Amino acid sequence: MSEIQSAISSTPLPRPRRLFIHRHTRITRLTHWINLLCVTVLLMSGLQIFNAHPALYWGQSGANTDRALFEIGADDSSDGPPAGFARFGSSTFNTTGILGVSRDTEDDLVLRGFPGWATLPSWRDLAIGRRWHFFFAWVFFANLLVYLLAGIATRHFWRDLLPRREQLRLGALLHDVADHLRLKFPRGEAARHYNPLQKLTYLGVVFVLLPVMILTGLTMSPGMDAILPWLVDLFGGRQSARTIHFVAASLIVLFVFVHVTMVLLVGPVNALRAMITGRFAIYVEDDHA
Amino acid sequence: MRNFRLPRRRFLALSAAGLGGSLLSGCDRLSEAPDFQEFLASAEGLTYRAQRLLGGGHALAREFTAGDVSPIFKVNGTAMPEGEDYAALLEGNFGDWRLRVDGLVAKPLEFSLTDLRNLPQRTQITRHDCVEGWSAIGKWQGVPLAVVLARAAILPAARFVVFHCADVLEQTLDGTGQYYESIDLIDAFHPQTILAHSLNDAPLTVGHGAPLRLRVERQLGYKQAKYVMRVELADRLDGFGRGKGGFWEDRGYEWYAGI
Numbered sequence: 001m002s003e004i005q006s007a008i009s010s011t012p013l014p015r016p017r018r019l020f021i022h023r024h025t026r027i028t029r030l031t032h033w034i035n036l037l038c039v040t041v042l043l044m045s046g047l048q049i050f051n052a053h054p055a056l057y058w059g060q061s062g063a064n065t066d067r068a069l070f071e072i073g074a075d076d077s078s079d080g081p082p083a084g085f086a087r088f089g090s091s092t093f094n095t096t097g098i099l100g101v102s103r104d105t106e107d108d109l110v111l112r113g114f115p116g117w118a119t120l121p122s123w124r125d126l127a128i129g130r131r132w133h134f135f136f137a138w139v140f141f142a143n144l145l146v147y148l149l150a151g152i153a154t155r156h157f158w159r160d161l162l163p164r165r166e167q168l169r170l171g172a173l174l175h176d177v178a179d180h181l182r183l184k185f186p187r188g189e190a191a192r193h194y195n196p197l198q199k200l201t202y203l204g205v206v207f208v209l210l211p212v213m214i215l216t217g218l219t220m221s222p223g224m225d226a227i228l229p230w231l232v233d234l235f236g237g238r239q240s241a242r243t244i245h246f247v248a249a250s251l252i253v254l255f256v257f258v259h260v261t262m263v264l265l266v267g268p269v270n271a272l273r274a275m276i277t278g279r280f281a282i283y284v285e286d287d288h289a
Numbered sequence: 290m291r292n293f294r295l296p297r298r299r300f301l302a303l304s305a306a307g308l309g310g311s312l313l314s315g316c317d318r319l320s321e322a323p324d325f326q327e328f329l330a331s332a333e334g335l336t337y338r339a340q341r342l343l344g345g346g347h348a349l350a351r352e353f354t355a356g357d358v359s360p361i362f363k364v365n366g367t368a369m370p371e372g373e374d375y376a377a378l379l380e381g382n383f384g385d386w387r388l389r390v391d392g393l394v395a396k397p398l399e400f401s402l403t404d405l406r407n408l409p410q411r412t413q414i415t416r417h418d419c420v421e422g423w424s425a426i427g428k429w430q431g432v433p434l435a436v437v438l439a440r441a442a443i444l445p446a447a448r449f450v451v452f453h454c455a456d457v458l459e460q461t462l463d464g465t466g467q468y469y470e471s472i473d474l475i476d477a478f479h480p481q482t483i484l485a486h487s488l489n490d491a492p493l494t495v496g497h498g499a500p501l502r503l504r505v506e507r508q509l510g511y512k513q514a515k516y517v518m519r520v521e522l523a524d525r526l527d528g529f530g531r532g533k534g535g536f537w538e539d540r541g542y543e544w545y546a547g548i
Contacts, residue, residue, distance in 0.1 A: 041316070044316075050422070052421040052422055053422035053423050057423075060357060060426060061357070061359050061426045062424060063359065063361075063363045063419075063423035063425050064363055065361045120313075121316070125320070126421070126542075127537075127540060127541030127542045128326065128541060130543070131330055131332075131541070132320070132329060134332050134548060135328075135331075138332050138335060221340075221548040222506070222509060222547055222548075223345050223508065223547025223548060224547070225350065226350045226506075227340065227343050227348045229351055242422060
């Protein structure tokens with residue numbers, strides 16, 4: 001890029017000036033890291049709970065003899081070592097080593113849904129998994145509430161996350177998708193604000209995925225089902241809610257994967273500094289300075 | 290500036306991996322620390338109070354229609370209680386079986402199965418949610434616990450109803466492997482809390498808890514004690530089993546299983 005610019009202009013290059021802007025408020029930064037802790041603990045303890053009955057159904061009820069939408073299991077009918085499998089509807093995949101059959105810390109083969117490195121605790125213990133899950137569910141809920149109230153009070157959602165009308169036009173969105181696919185990210189003044197895909201993703205996580213996790217989680221509580229029967233109906237039954245809980249959790253994992261990848265591509269130091277101190281560096285071409 | 294980028298990036302990645310790894314082993318260590326587990330368990334009180342506050346005292350569990358009943362209702366936990374006493378009762382088709390109601394009551398009583406069937410009855414088609422995650426729908430018939438408690442006239446000091454069961458789920462030297470459960474008086478007097486003798490219009494099979502089991506519909510499956518032999522009114526729970534109010538509660542599960 002500098003070669004092209006040198007060719008155009010023979011005058012000394014204007015060096016981009018580094019400018020620190022205030023990107024994240026204290027509440028955003030604090031709730032972000034608490035949320036990371038909660039989501040990690042909830043995900044891993046959730047997989048521990050899932051392992052107690054590694055099958056998902058649709059409707060009000062569902063147990064061993066009912067048809068599962070998704071199932072993890074182990075086949076040890078052959079003479080050889082057991083084989084782990086994951087089954088979606090009628091498609092079965094061999095997942096030995098990760099799902100169904102994996103190695104524990106002593107390197108022994110064990111039959112379990114998700115492997116020890118993905119669950120909390122790493123050994124099989126539903127009771128302790130539930131304790132972690134329900135304690136951090138409360139922290140997660142309180143943290144999200146603080147973030148939402150602060151976001152409304154400071155107009156953060158309207159100022160920073162709500163896409164402008166022109167950003168939502170199909171052409172603008174496709175342009176943004178193309179930029180992302182080419183790993184071309186906004187620089188200079190344009191980096192002051194989130195791009196439309198970023199805004200839509202954050203809005204989707206904050207206002208759809210995270211609330212759906214809480215609501216489907218509540219639907220699995222028989223006590224809450226008596227208090228809020230309409231919530232069970234909203235998700236089509238307790239077993240449907242359990243399935244949606246699992247799917248939404250998977251989408252959060254997908255989001256985190258893309259989110260961390262983007263941070264690494266765009267500049268991890270700057271992004272981490274912004275989420276820790278609030279200061280985010282942008283580089284502006286100061287041609288009329 | 291560009292020269293420093295790679296090492297710095299690698300440093301960040303390595304520290305993230307290291308941090309992640311130590312957090313995981315740290316969480317495992319915390320899972321073994323009794324004090325920290327007690328701390329995590331404190332959320333149970335919050336859940337209990339929140340659910341009661343939101344109207345959980347009186348709210349009714351959803352009741353379903355005959356078409357919703359699960360074709361097969363899974364047998365979980367004990368499938369056949371061991372021991373000669375239960376075998377003899379089963380042999381006599383529970384003709385000699387008596388339910389004892391005692392503890393903090395004015396009138397300790399005994400009921401035969403016929404006595405219980407002659408009391409006011411309640412039938413409900415409800416969803417059974419196992420702590421493992423599965424659910425099954427069944428039609429239960431039995432006597433509201435409130436009816437039995439009213440006959441025995443509970444004393445003002447009573448705070449909990451304890452259910453003593455015939456099955457031993459774990460062999461222990463001190464006898465704490467005997468199944469038992471307990472509920473508070475809010476659940477005890479809830480209209481859907483029944484002592485059930487029938488499932489899907491047939492007397493309970495041994496696998497489902499013959500001759501009598503508890504149904505406390507707004508809580509998980511392990512609260513639905515099978516093979517109930519004795520109902521005891523108590524003012525505290527620390528004198529039973531290992532002191533946590535139930536077989537599974539003594540093994541780390543929540544006493545309030547509405548979640």
